[in-house]
Amino acid sequence: MPRLSAGARHRVRFALNGRAVEAEVEPRTTLLDTLRGPLAATGTHAGCEHGVCGACTIQVDGSMARACLMLAVQVEGASIRTVEGLAPAPDRLSVLQEAFREHHGLQCGFCTPGILMTLDAYLRDHPSPDERELREVLSGHLCRCTGYAPILRAALAAAERLREDVSHA
Amino acid sequence: MKPASFDYVRAEDRKEVLDVLRREGTEARILAGGQSLMPMLAMRLARPGVLVDVMGVPEFRILSDDAAGLTIGAGVRQAALGALPDLAQRHPMLAAALPWIGHAQTRSRGTVCGSVAHADPSAEIPLLLLALGGEVRLRSHRRARSLPAGEFFTGLMNTAKAENEMIDSVFIPAAKPGVGQAFREIGRRHGDYAIVACAAVADGAVLRLAVGGVADRPMMRSLPQPGDPTLEEALDAFAWDLGARDDLHATARYRRELVRRLGRATIEEAARCRA
Ligand code: FES
Ligand code: FES
Numbered sequence: 001m002p003r004l005s006a007g008a009r010h011r012v013r014f015a016l017n018g019r020a021v022e023a024e025v026e027p028r029t030t031l032l033d034t035l036r037g038p039l040a041a042t043g044t045h046a047g048c049e050h051g052v053c054g055a056c057t058i059q060v061d062g063s064m065a066r067a068c069l070m071l072a073v074q075v076e077g078a079s080i081r082t083v084e085g086l087a088p089a090p091d092r093l094s095v096l097q098e099a100f101r102e103h104h105g106l107q108c109g110f111c112t113p114g115i116l117m118t119l120d121a122y123l124r125d126h127p128s129p130d131e132r133e134l135r136e137v138l139s140g141h142l143c144r145c146t147g148y149a150p151i152l153r154a155a156l157a158a159a160e161r162l163r164e165d166v167s168h169a
Numbered sequence: 170m171k172p173a174s175f176d177y178v179r180a181e182d183r184k185e186v187l188d189v190l191r192r193e194g195t196e197a198r199i200l201a202g203g204q205s206l207m208p209m210l211a212m213r214l215a216r217p218g219v220l221v222d223v224m225g226v227p228e229f230r231i232l233s234d235d236a237a238g239l240t241i242g243a244g245v246r247q248a249a250l251g252a253l254p255d256l257a258q259r260h261p262m263l264a265a266a267l268p269w270i271g272h273a274q275t276r277s278r279g280t281v282c283g284s285v286a287h288a289d290p291s292a293e294i295p296l297l298l299l300a301l302g303g304e305v306r307l308r309s310h311r312r313a314r315s316l317p318a319g320e321f322f323t324g325l326m327n328t329a330k331a332e333n334e335m336i337d338s339v340f341i342p343a344a345k346p347g348v349g350q351a352f353r354e355i356g357r358r359h360g361d362y363a364i365v366a367c368a369a370v371a372d373g374a375v376l377r378l379a380v381g382g383v384a385d386r387p388m389m390r391s392l393p394q395p396g397d398p399t400l401e402e403a404l405d406a407f408a409w410d411l412g413a414r415d416d417l418h419a420t421a422r423y424r425r426e427l428v429r430r431l432g433r434a435t436i437e438e439a440a441r442c443r444a
Contacts, residue, residue, distance in 0.1 A: 003219070006174035027177035027220070028210075049170035050208040054274060063248070063277040068170075069207040070278070073177050074200075074222060118274060139358045140272030 004073060014075045016041065017085030025072040032056045032067035035082065043083040043113050047142075054141035057114035058082050064121045064140075083113035086120060095165065096120055096158040105154035107145035115141050119155050127163055131156065172210035176219040183228045186335060187310040189221045194332040199223055202246055204271060204279030205287035223335075231338060234259060238342040243335065247276040247284070247294075259343065261442070262301060262350035262368060266293050269352075272360035282336040288326050288386065291362035293354070295322055296381035299389050300368035301341050301350075305330075308337040315340075318387075325385040348372045349443030353435045355427055357418070364419045365427035369439035376440065378404075378432055383411040383424050395437045404429050 004010045009024040016039065023038040032049070035041045035058075047055035049068045056067040059081040086094045093101065096119055106112040115138065122129070122137050129137075134155050135148075143151065177200075180186045189197050196218035200206060209215040223229055229244030234253055239260060241250075247270055250256065250263060257264040270293045271279055284294040285305060298305070298318040305321040307314050307330055321329050330336065344350060349371035355364050363382035370377050379389040390407050393400045408428035413421035 004177040006176050006218075026174065028172040028174050030172075030207075030211075033171075050211045051204065051275065054272075057274050060278075064274040065278050066204075066274055068211070069203050069275070071177070071200075071203070071207075071220075073179070074203070074224075076179075122273070136268060136359060137273050139360050140274040 010073065012072050012076050014077060015079040017081055018079075023072060027071065027073050029072050030068055031058075031070040031072050031075055031080075034072040035067060035080075041082055041084055045110055045113055047110070052142070053111070054114045054118070055111055057117045057141070059117055059121050062121065062124075064118050081117070081120075083116055086116060094120075095161045096123070096154075099154040099158035099161065100151075103154035103157055104150045105146065106151075111141055111143040111145075115143070115151060119158070123155075123159055123162060127159065127166070129155075129159055170211045172207075173213055173216045175210075175217050177222065178219060179222045180226050183226055183308070183337075184310075186221050186223055186226065187308065187333075189219060190333045190335060191310040193219055197221055199243075199283075199286070199335050201243060201283040202279040203283075204275045205283055205289070229337070234343075236343060238340055239263075240338050240340050241281045242338045243280065243282045245281055247271065247279050247281055248273075250281065251276070260301075260341065261344065262297060262352050262370075263341070265350075265352040266297055266354075266366075266368070268359050269293050269354050269356070269363070269366070270360075275360075282339055285321075285339055286328065286330065286336050288322055288328050289362070290325060290384065290386050291364075291366070291382040293352075293363065293366055293381065296366055296368055296379055296387040297352070298339060298341065299387045300370055300377065300379035301344075302370075303342070304340045305336055306338045306340060307331075307334045309333040309335075313337065319389065322386040327386075345372065347444040349439040349441065351435045351438035351442060353431050353438070355431060362418075365424055365431055367428075367431050367435035369432075369435040371436070371439040371443040373443075376436060378407070378436055380407070380411060380428055380432065383413045383428060392436060395433075395440050400433070400436075401429075404432050407432070 013022040045055040047053035051069045198217040200220040200222045229242040231242035232245045303318045354366040366381040368379045381387045408425040413424035
């Protein structure tokens with residue numbers, strides 16, 4: 001394919017929470033900055049910007065990814081899901097979000113969007129996780145407020161609720 | 170924390186990748202999963218002129234596990250290893266080490282070959298490759314060659330790969346029946362870089378221990394069997410020879426002690442698993 005040159009801006013197109021979007025970016029622009037800048041989707045947070053904190057975690061084609069460790073030009077044609085895509089309606093939280101509210105899974109909320117996107121992907125593939133597995137997957141996130149215990153409780157409660165929803169469906 | 174400018178090429182086949190490397194050598198870097206390279210770019214420890222994205226190249230998607238062993242192409246993500254059938258039976262050391270390789274959020278994008286190319290002395294994948302007698306298969310526009318892991322890693326984030334070469338795949342020989350394998354690590358959390366990581370293989374009378382996180386690259390040595398009175402001394406000598414240094418995460422003394430204790434525990438586990 002033609003080379004995208006450093007100084008210039010190039011159009012990338014992808015799906016963001018089910019909606020077709022496009023942005024003009026330099027090759028060096030991260031996906032994180034593209035979401036938060038030109039696309040004004042600021043639900044995804046920017047923390048360390050080098051892959052350590054997990055605040056920027058999103059889903060790319062269904063799997064978890066650090067948005068700060070991806071270039072926008074890498075996601076041409078991909079399907080991206082962010083925290084803005086979780087709530088089923090503007091006035092309704094998802095089961096996972098509701099569990100975070102109920103169990104005090106957040107205080108300042110800085111780490112929350114990333115953690116929600118990790119858990120949303122994880123619970124889809126592992127509907128009956130035990131505490132050890134959840135600790136393991138949460139180790140990819142830093143939270144400076146909660147001490148993690150309420151996050152763990154929220155995750156376990158959400159998993160249980162989601163299983164009930166499936167069995168009643 | 171923003172990368173400097175570079176050109177970007179999304180390669181469609183291997184030839185295109187190798188042509189860019191031939192023409193631009195030191196200025197070009199391979200972009201695979203990006204989980205090592207992107208932080209380097211963000212911190213401007215790397216400032217390449219052009220990135221060649223290899224994830225769209227069909228030749229690099231090869232992941233095959235047959236009687237000879239496991240071949241992992243340049244485009245195979247770390248998470249794909251976890252999805253291999255019978256990983257724990259066929260490659261017990263890989264299965265034991267997988268949760269320690271980055272986090273679920275980085276294994277979903279990071280590639281096996283990318284971690285080998287990055288050659289971080291604390292990273293698990295280079296250590297595993299060394300311990301398991303793996304090979305690094307390199308390719309340039311002119312030739313293909315294969316190097317044993319022990320010759321590939323040459324120092325701190327340094328390898329024997331030439332500027333016009335890329336890692337085409339890595340190969341890990343199938344575990345022979347009756348050979349014991351074990352992996353253990355001490356880190357702050359799973360996914361953090363290892364303070365010390367140990368990988369041991371017990372093959373009949375031969376016992377090898379590989380250690381990561383201490384020297385400038387993973388190092389391996391043959392050691393006496395558990396129960397042999399000279400084991401303690403041999404482990405102590407290995408611990409000193411690794412030249413541990415103090416850093417933010419641990420003192421040199423602590424690292425030496427871990428090599429002695431974790432090393433022994435890993436060896437014993439490998440010997441127990443030997444049928
Ligand atoms: S901002 Fe991406 S991991 Fe910290
Ligand atoms: S709620 Fe403040 S960092 Fe997690």
